[in-house]
Amino acid sequence: MVIETATRPVVADPAPPPHRTLLAVVGGLIAGVVTIGVAELLAGLVQRFGWSSGTPSPVLAVGSAFINHTPLWLKEFATSNFGTNDKKVLLGGIAVVLFVASLVIGWISERHYAVALVLFVALVAVAALAVATRPHAGFIDVFPLLIGAVAGLLMLGWWRLQLVVNPAPAQMSSYDRRRVLILGAGGAVAAALGGFAGRALSSGARAVEQARAAFVLPKVAKPVTVPAGASVGVPGVTPFVVPGDQFYRIDTALTVPEVDPHSWSLKVTGMVDHDIEIDWDTLLSKPMIDAMVTLMCVSNEVGGNLNGNAIWTGWPVRELLAQAGPQTGADMVLSTSVDGFTAGTPLSAMTDPNRNAILAVAMNGEALPAEHGFPVRLVVPGLYGYVSATKWLSELKVTTYAKDMGYWTPRGWSAMGPVKISSRIDVPTSGTHVKAGTVAVAGVAWDQHVGVKSVQVQVDGGAWQEARLGTDATIDAWRQWVYEWPATKGSHTIAVRAVSDTGEVQTSVQAPPAPNGSTGLDSITVTVD
Known part of the structure; x- marks a missing residue:
């Protein structure tokens, strides 16, 4: 079956x-x-x-x-x-x-x-x-x-x-x-x-704002003021001194660290005879100086606006380092932020008596804004910020370039970061229409800690013409410039270049920001009606 x-x-x-x-x-x-x-x-x-x-x-x-x-x-x-x-x-x-x-x-x-x-x-x-x-x-x-x-x-x-x-x-x-x-x-x-x-x-914002509100600007022996004529008086040009709320901000902090100055301290460690630690009150008791310094981000493209000029108040770093006693063989100071960022600055730049490297506590006559490093940041003239401008400063380690690296160096940026001579056209902006006749072409130029001697403007590939410069405030600050252009009808290309106090002419060779700063000439195209 x-x-x-x-x-x-x-x-x-x-x-x-x-x-x-x-x-x-x-x-x-x-x-x-x-x-x-x-x-x-x-x-x-x-x-x-x-x-x-x-x-x-x-x-x-x-x-x-x-x-x-x-x-x-x-x-x-x-x-x-x-x-x-x-x-x-x-x-x-x-x-x-x-x-x-x-x-x-x-x-x-x-x-x-x-x-x-x-x-x-x-x-x-x-x-x-x-x-x-x-x-x-x-x-x-x-x-x-x-x-x-x-x-x-x-x-x-x-x-x-x-x-x-x-x-x-x-x-x-x-x-x-x-x-x-x-x-x-x-x-x-x-x-x-x-x-x-x-x-x-x-957020410690409330405590920080209370501390900023109670901040009393330290007295300095020689206050820095903006000289008459530093501004060329052309609307649209970046202010000679940039207000804190307009100052560029580039850093690695995802949110602004809120540091209560009453709990803040700064350590000096490494290759020194004496480790040192100072607090907020100790720092404020030191003899302060004013320094007018233009800061520059290394990521700034040619013609970019990641830079700004301000009057900074602080204690010279060289005086703090002198108390610690840097040892023979040291060539770098590794500065550390409370958020872990580090920057490697040449020891020679920190100790140079002719360079106003300072522990800044104030900006343009007021306590540092939180986003710009309150209570204390580094300001070192002539160096890009990635190797010098540490905000929310917590430690200075005297060391060597052979032993230590700043945050950006292992990420492909140069260990040294001197600012390169450059210039920018602020007005008119590229692509705009202007009326025939005299047109003010104006902007800023810089070569920090060297100085700008002249600025030249070129129209449609012709001869370079001298622009009028604003009064020179210091070799550590930028200079405004203006060229009174006799504009004729049609489309025109305008370029600018700077010449340093040492005679160096800004190069026309284009290079990207990485690894040590962009080069090339800023130019615009305008139409004259």
Whole structure:
């Protein structure tokens, strides 16, 4: 007897209903918001109570780690395209990545919950590594993130059980679905608000602003003033002295460090006869000087505006170093910021009696703005900022170039960074239309710690014509210039070049900012009607 058996066909798991997948994606997003919100709130509390000297905020830690590992080409791209808004763009990019990652985790969790958990844990591990490797990080710094991660996992699991697994949305009443959605969304909103509160709590802005408001400008023996005629009086030209709120800002700090001067100190270490540490009151008791100095970012393109001139007040670095006693063989001072940034400056530039390298505490007659280094920053004439202009200063290590490197040197920039002679056309701007007749072509030129002797303008490849210079304030500051151009109708190309006090003529050879500063001539094209 033959017994026939029927073979049951193998049926693949049905695809989840579209609305169920959508709910899973939303759950992933809510879990992500809860994770970050709780972590940021706790990070703020940890910093508010002084339990952390590191960066417990996972968002800031990841962003800072990204900055530290940014390749040279990407850094140049960001600076060239976004300028001083590069950090806002980075934070926006982090938000987009977190948003997408949360959506992906939610989508995967609907059918492969274990895989989603692995991905979630992997992202948390990356963030925890970033937190743990920030300068001054301690054991407690990772706890806000870990607690936030637990909260996020609990939310993800609860959401999945309520709306995705048991019961299915179709089996739930509209009231139940609405209740779960409201609870989930409410939790996400509360967590997001907690995250913003955490950022506010972690900020020492109030203490810093109180300290700045109480700041009394130290008296100096010879106050520096802007000489008559330094400005050529042409509307649109960059101010000879740039106000603090208009001064360019380029640094590696994702958020501005808020340093309370009453807890601040500066150490001098390394190859010295005596280690020294001074506090805020000690620094303010020292004999201060004024120094008019134009600062320059090495990322400045030809014709770029990543530079600015200001009157800085501070104590000469050479006097502090003299107390420490640099030892024979030392040739570099490695300055360190409270956020871990470092810059390598030639010891000779710091100790040169003819160069006003200072520990600046004031800018244009007021306490340093927080974004420009309050309470103390370095100002060294004639060097690009990446090797000299350390903000939020915390340590000076006397060392050698053979032993130590500043932050940017291993990232492809030169160890030495003397500013190169250059010039810029501020008005008129390229592409504009002007009326026939006399047109003021004007801008600024610089060759810090050397000086600018003349500025020359060329129209349509013709002979170079001398521009009129503003009064020379100091070799450490830029000079304004203006050329009264007899404009005739048509399209014209105008170029500018500077000549230094030593006779060096600004080169026309084009070179990018990396590795030691851009070169070439700034030019514009205008149409004369």
